[in-house]
Amino acid sequence: MLVVTDVDSTLIQDEVIELLADAAGVRADVAAVTERAMRGEIDFRESLTERVATLGGLPESVVMDVVGRVRVSPGAEQLISAVHAHDGRIGAVSGGFSQILEPLADRLGLDLWAANVLEIVDGRLTGRVSGEIVDGQRKADLLTQWAAELQVPLARTVAIGDGANDLVMMRTAGTSIGYRPKPVVAAQADHVILPPAGLDSAVPYLPIGD
Numbered sequence: 130m131l132v133v134t135d136v137d138s139t140l141i142q143d144e145v146i147e148l149l150a151d152a153a154g155v156r157a158d159v160a161a162v163t164e165r166a167m168r169g170e171i172d173f174r175e176s177l178t179e180r181v182a183t184l185g186g187l188p189e190s191v192v193m194d195v196v197g198r199v200r201v202s203p204g205a206e207q208l209i210s211a212v213h214a215h216d217g218r219i220g221a222v223s224g225g226f227s228q229i230l231e232p233l234a235d236r237l238g239l240d241l242w243a244a245n246v247l248e249i250v251d252g253r254l255t256g257r258v259s260g261e262i263v264d265g266q267r268k269a270d271l272l273t274q275w276a277a278e279l280q281v282p283l284a285r286t287v288a289i290g291d292g293a294n295d296l297v298m299m300r301t302a303g304t305s306i307g308y309r310p311k312p313v314v315a316a317q318a319d320h321v322i323l324p325p326a327g328l329d330s331a332v333p334y335l336p337i338g339d
Contacts, residue, residue, distance in 0.1 A: 130217035130336055131281040132208075133272045133298065135290035136244070137225050138167075139308045140328070141233070142200040145225040146180050152191045155183045169293030169313050173224060173264045177245070185256025189249050192228045199233060202308075204327025209237055211332045220275055222268040224294055226258075243271050265294040269301040285336045289328070290314065306331050 137144045150159035159180050166176035212219045220241030223230050227244040234242040245263050248255040261267065276286050288295065288302035291310045299305035299318060307318030308328060315321050322330045 130212065130215060130285050130287070131272070131276050131279055132212050132217060132219045132287045132289065132331075132335065133241075133268075133275065133302070134219070134221050134288075134328075135268075135292070135295050135298075135308075136221050136223035136230060136233075138291045139289055139295075140202055140205055140221055140237075142202050143198070145195060145199065145229050146184075148195045148198055149184050149187065149191065150180070152194070153184055153187055159183060166294065167292030167311050169296075169311075173294040174262055177224060177258070177262065177264075181247070181258055182256045184247075184254045187254045189252045189254070192226075192247065192249075192254075196229055196232050199229065201233075201237070202328050204329030204331075205237065207327075207329035208331055209239070211329070212335065213238070215335070215337050217335070218275075218279055218281075220271070222263060222271050222298065224263055224268075241275050243267075265297045268295065268298040272298050272301055287331070287335060289331060304334055304336060306334055 134140050147160050150156040162176050165171045166173050218240040221239050223244035226247045230242050230244040245258045246260050248257045248259045284303040286302040287304045288299040289306045289308050291308050293313050305319045307314045307321045320334045
């Protein structure tokens, strides 16, 4: 079994780019673009470029400050423990940033993870990302790649997400779970988890013993 989860507003309660935007004094503007992207109203890559550009000039120390402010979603640890208890693997894919996800993955005991990389030069954010952008298609490709590497049939994969950029991954997986999802995701997910339920509510939907 392989479970792959989105990060922002799924594995964690926050949208990391909005926490970073706080420091730049542009949170309201960035939040509005994020909301439109998650609803599928604008292209994710375009929105990412636009939002990251607002962070140019911020000191690298701000990123570390944000790491300390991230709030893990209720039930996340229990979900991870349940997957591991049944010899499964759990990974996270994020349209957010590796500088935030790496320490979080270590802390939670994730087996796999991938995210965008904030470009930092001379101790400051440049307002760009480096390397391959983790968008909706890339999330799906990573799920497929990890399943192949682990020799897990796609039928025994689970994708958990909340936004439009999770839909390709969710269609690729054997089981899809919308966690507190946007309407476009709720309409297409196999299962939906709504507040106040936490991520541990996904456990009954896992392909355990199949």
